[in-house]
Amino acid sequence: MEKILLKNIENPNSADIREYQKTGGYQSISNAFEMQPRDVIEEVKSSGLRGRGGAGFPTAMKWNFANADPKFPKYLVCNADEGEPGTFKDRPILEKNPHLLIEGMVISGYALRAEYGYIYLRGEYPLAKDILDNAIAQAREKNYLGENILGKNVKFELSVYQGAGAYICGEETALIESLEGKKGQPRSKPPFPVNVGAWEMPTIVNNVETLSNVPYIIAIGGEAYSKIGREDCTGPKLYCVSGHVVKPGVYELPMGTNLRDIIYKHAGGIKNNKKLKAVLPGGISTPVLPADRIDCLMDFISMPKHGSMLGSGAVIVMDESVCMVKVAHRALKFFEHESCGKCVPCREGTGWLRQILGRIESGKGKQGDIELLSDITDIMSGRTFCPLGDGAAGVVTGMLRHFRDEFEEHIKSGHCKLSIDN
Amino acid sequence: MFNETVLKEIDGIRAKYPDARSALLPSLYVAQREFGWLSPEAMTCVAKTLNLPEAMVRGTASFYAMFRHNPVGRNVIQLCTNVSCMILGSDRLLDLLKSRFDLEPGETTKDGRFSLVIMECIGACGTAPAMLVNTDFHDNLTEQNLEEIMGKYK
Ligand SMILES: Cc1cc2nc3c(=O)[nH]c(=O)nc-3n(C[C@H](O)[C@H](O)[C@H](O)COP(=O)(O)O)c2cc1C
Numbered sequence: 001m002e003k004i005l006l007k008n009i010e011n012p013n014s015a016d017i018r019e020y021q022k023t024g025g026y027q028s029i030s031n032a033f034e035m036q037p038r039d040v041i042e043e044v045k046s047s048g049l050r051g052r053g054g055a056g057f058p059t060a061m062k063w064n065f066a067n068a069d070p071k072f073p074k075y076l077v078c079n080a081d082e083g084e085p086g087t088f089k090d091r092p093i094l095e096k097n098p099h100l101l102i103e104g105m106v107i108s109g110y111a112l113r114a115e116y117g118y119i120y121l122r123g124e125y126p127l128a129k130d131i132l133d134n135a136i137a138q139a140r141e142k143n144y145l146g147e148n149i150l151g152k153n154v155k156f157e158l159s160v161y162q163g164a165g166a167y168i169c170g171e172e173t174a175l176i177e178s179l180e181g182k183k184g185q186p187r188s189k190p191p192f193p194v195n196v197g198a199w200e201m202p203t204i205v206n207n208v209e210t211l212s213n214v215p216y217i218i219a220i221g222g223e224a225y226s227k228i229g230r231e232d233c234t235g236p237k238l239y240c241v242s243g244h245v246v247k248p249g250v251y252e253l254p255m256g257t258n259l260r261d262i263i264y265k266h267a268g269g270i271k272n273n274k275k276l277k278a279v280l281p282g283g284i285s286t287p288v289l290p291a292d293r294i295d296c297l298m299d300f301i302s303m304p305k306h307g308s309m310l311g312s313g314a315v316i317v318m319d320e321s322v323c324m325v326k327v328a329h330r331a332l333k334f335f336e337h338e339s340c341g342k343c344v345p346c347r348e349g350t351g352w353l354r355q356i357l358g359r360i361e362s363g364k365g366k367q368g369d370i371e372l373l374s375d376i377t378d379i380m381s382g383r384t385f386c387p388l389g390d391g392a393a394g395v396v397t398g399m400l401r402h403f404r405d406e407f408e409e410h411i412k413s414g415h416c417k418l419s420i421d422n
Numbered sequence: 423m424f425n426e427t428v429l430k431e432i433d434g435i436r437a438k439y440p441d442a443r444s445a446l447l448p449s450l451y452v453a454q455r456e457f458g459w460l461s462p463e464a465m466t467c468v469a470k471t472l473n474l475p476e477a478m479v480r481g482t483a484s485f486y487a488m489f490r491h492n493p494v495g496r497n498v499i500q501l502c503t504n505v506s507c508m509i510l511g512s513d514r515l516l517d518l519l520k521s522r523f524d525l526e527p528g529e530t531t532k533d534g535r536f537s538l539v540i541m542e543c544i545g546a547c548g549t550a551p552a553m554l555v556n557t558d559f560h561d562n563l564t565e566q567n568l569e570e571i572m573g574k575y576k
Contacts, residue, residue, distance in 0.1 A: 085504040085543035123488045124500075124544045126557035159438050164447055165487030167542060181446035183485040199440045242506040242547035249548045284505050314547070322509050330508055334542050340485075 001228070004216045004236050005209065006252045009096040015131050017138040020099040026144055028215035032107045033152045040111035041067065044214065046222030048234035053079055053170075053207035054282070054311050056233070056300030062204060066112055066194040069202040074114040077179065077198065077205045078105060080121040080128070081163055081170035084283035085334060086314035089238035089250050090208035094121070094128035097212070098135035102158065104211035106144060107218060109156040112204055117158040120175050123165050132160050167338035171386050172205040174340065185342045186386040209238055229255030233299035241267040243317035244274065256299040263294065263317055274319040278402070282311020284331045285391030287398025288324070308398070323418045324403040325410050328396060329357040335392035346389030349380040353396055365411035373407075374400065424467050428456060432471055442472045450483050459490040487542075495530040495537040497575040500554040503540050506547035511564075515551060518565050523572070535576070 008014045008023055020026065032040050045060035066074060078101065082090045093101055105117045121129055136158055139145045147155050161179055163169050169178045173187035176198045197203020213235055217225045226234045237255040239262050242248045246268030253266065259281060263269065270276050276291040281298065286309040289296075296306040303310045318327065332354040339350045353376055356369050377393040384390055400407065410416060424432070431452060436445045449468050450460060457464040460483055469476040483489045499519070503512045519525040519538060530537040546552035549561030560571050 082545055083543065086506050086547050087543070088545040088547050091545050122545070123486075124541065124554065126554070127559065162448065162451065163486075164451070164489055165542075166485065178447065179444060180441075181443035181482065183482055199444075240548060242550060243509055248550075280505070316506055316509075316547070318509055327505055327509070330503070330505055334504060337487075337542060 001236065001252070001254055003252055005100065005212050005238060006092060006097070006250070007100075009092055014096045015098055015135060017099055017135065017142060020097075024219070025099055025215075026103055026142075028218040029103060029106055029144060030150060032110055032218050033150065033154060037111045037113055038067075040107065040218070043222040044111070044217055047213075047217045047225040048222075048232070049210065049213055049217065049225075050233060050235075050300055051207055052209035052213075052237070052313075053172075053205075054084070054309075056310065059206065059210055062194060062206075063108075063112055065192070066114075066202045066204045069195050071195075071202055072113070073116060073201055074112055075198045075201060075203040076105060076109045076112060076114040076117040077172075077175065077203055078117065078119040078208055078211055079170065079172065079175060079205050080119050080125075080208045081167075081175060082122055082125070082208070082312075083167040083170045083338075084285060084312045084314060085331075086242055086280060086283045086316040087240060087312040088242070089240040089313060091125065091128065092238075092250050093208050093212050094125065095131050098128075098132050099139065100212045100215060101208055102135060102139050102144070104214040105158060106139075106149065106156050107214050108204070108206070108211055110154055114204065115155045115157065117156060118179060118198075119158070119160045120163060120169070120179060121160050122163045122169075129160060129162060136160070166340075167334075168340045168386075168388060171388065174386070175205060176203060183340070185340045188385070230297070230299055230301075232301050237298070237313055239266075239298065239313045239315055241315045241317065243315075244271055244276075244319040244322075245269065245317045246271045256297040256302065259289075259294045259296050259298050259315070262298060262315055267315075267317070270317070270319050272319075274321065276317065277320045277322055278318045278324065280314070280316040280318075282309050283314040284316065284334065284395065285388075286311040287394050288327075288402060290402045293402075307401070321418060323361075323416050324399055324406050325357065325361045325416065328399045329354065329361045331395050332357050332392060335388065335395075339388060339392075343385035343389070345380045346384040346386075346392070349376055349384075349389060350392050352376050353392065357396075360407060360410050361416070363410065363414040363416075365407075365414075367411065369411060370400065370404065370407055424453075424456065424471060428452060429471065436472070443474060443478075445472055446474065446479065446482055447486070450479075450489055454489060459493050461493075493530075495534045497535060497555055498537045498539060499525075499572075500539045500541045500544065502542070502544045502546065502550070502552055504543040506543075507551040510550045512551040514565060515553075515563055515568055518568060522569065536572070 049059040050056040169184040174184040178184040193203045336350040380393040453464040469479040
């Protein structure tokens with residue numbers, strides 16, 4: 001497949017505006033400005049683009065909701081928080097192809113009649129901060145940003161807002177709170193950000209990868225774009241593969257590529273001739289799949305049918321040496337640390353799960369601990385304020401569904417069989 | 423209080439947002455850079471400059487992991503130990519930092535050269551295990567190259 005999002009990134013100067021322009025960059029802005037804003041949204045609608053932040057929400061539908069709200073100013077916010085462990089797919093766009101994102105944001109801002117854009121960038125990406133600041137300055141100098149873009153009387157101001165190390169700020173309403181200078185605690189929905197978002201104004205939050213698809217959609221047309229990938233889940237997708245594979249990295253492939261192919265064909269299979277044990281297919285918040293269940297299409301619609309989710313497309317591959325109790329324990333340490341503390345089931349539940357998993361891992365598990373874990377996940381599921389708590393519960397449920405033996409074995413024997421040969 | 427240059431910088435930040443409170447996180451970063459950490463004095467400066475209640479400034483600052491509430495060493499090692507890094511050996515790196523540099527998570531070496539912070543994924547999973555030292559990424563860490571890399575930071 002032709003590279004769209006990762007086009008030219010082998011070029012060491014790919015982040016420079018001149019290199020980007022050389023290969024047709026920024027032409028979609030002129031094309032879009034020839035269209036009515038409404039028609040740009042229609043084009044995105046016919047492309048079938050779904051948000052790449054994790055939920056797969058149809059982008060044009062979100063845009064139409066925002067468009068229908070009469071309040072102005074509207075804000076366009078790019079979610080570059082990329083906090084889901086295992087995820088490093090937005091980073092190559094931010095560091096190597098920043099102008100693609102900027103172009104996507106200018107076009108999206110025009111379509112949405114939003115004159116102000118913010119890129120909410122995670123604090124852990126200092127290099128991306130410098131590169132984006134520089135790219136924004138270049139784009140402003142060439143009149144792709146500012147008061148009167150390309151002399152067409154279109155205004156779009158863009159700046160980077162740096163997060164400060166809180167996973168929950170990837171959730172869009174927590175992100176907005178953070179952008180307003182508050183603790184990143186999610187808001188209740190409705191009202192949705194498209195109606196009441198940042199500073200109480202209509203706010204459209206989209207992921208880096210989502211917005212970076214827009215210039216190409218305008219370039220080739222929504223219809224043609226929709227032929228990439230699968231019928232109900234279109235376009236290119238960035239899959240980031242980590243763990244025990246020969247060639248970890250970010251792969252741009254058609255949406256709906258088979259998980260087995262991603263691991264074996266593209267990432268070169270399992271390294272050191274070991275056997276595959278399990279995969280977290282969409283980041284650590286998505287339920288684990290054991291080795292014999294990886295024949296599934298990696299898209300938003302198919303993955304739930306296989307008991308997991310596409311999430312951020314972060315494929316974490318684990319070979320036979322990995323202890324699932326240890327992975328579950330580490331994951332729950334993460335969720336406990338990142339729980340924002342707003343709602344009880346998540347704040348308390350993640351802590352309890354972590355504690356119980358910790359004692360099982362250290363060989364001090366008790367009879368009944370597995371049932372206790374299940375009870376807690378039952379209580380948490382569907383009762384937390386935002387999906388962070390659901391994700392935490394889902395991880396434990398998935399582990400118990402497929403690797404219950406391993407947890408039982410730890411409790412019975414008081415140690416980990418695997419730690420001996422590690 | 424902040425000097426003139428810093429006050430100007432914060433004015434510039436304020437201009438980007440519809441209200442002063444939105445300048446809080448960026449201003450806390452500025453204060454952290456100026457003071458090395460968010461001392462009570464640093465937070466008072468931020469509160470005064472943005473005309474926000476001190477409790478609001480402290481409450482917000484304490485929510486975010488990257489704001490430091492204690493003095494840190496000259497170089498801050500931010501080591502990822504999340505799943506992708508863990509399964510490729512970040513535990514061994516932690517052990518090395520303990521045995522070789524007497525450095526524990528959340529602490530600073532006696533000579534003030536290094537502080538260690540455990541990170542929750544720094545987006546370098548394809549080149550795990552990985553860390554940031556100050557603002558530099560270091561990937562594909564091993565016990566050997568970790569010592570070498572640390573040698574470059576004085
Ligand atoms: C706990 C949590 C963390 C999230 N983290 C991110 C993130 O790091 N990046 C992101 O784009 N979306 C993240 N999301 C999804 C956002 O809430 C939101 O749906 C997304 O930014 C919308 O963009 P999209 O429509 O382009 O996908 C997260 C959601 C939750 C519940």
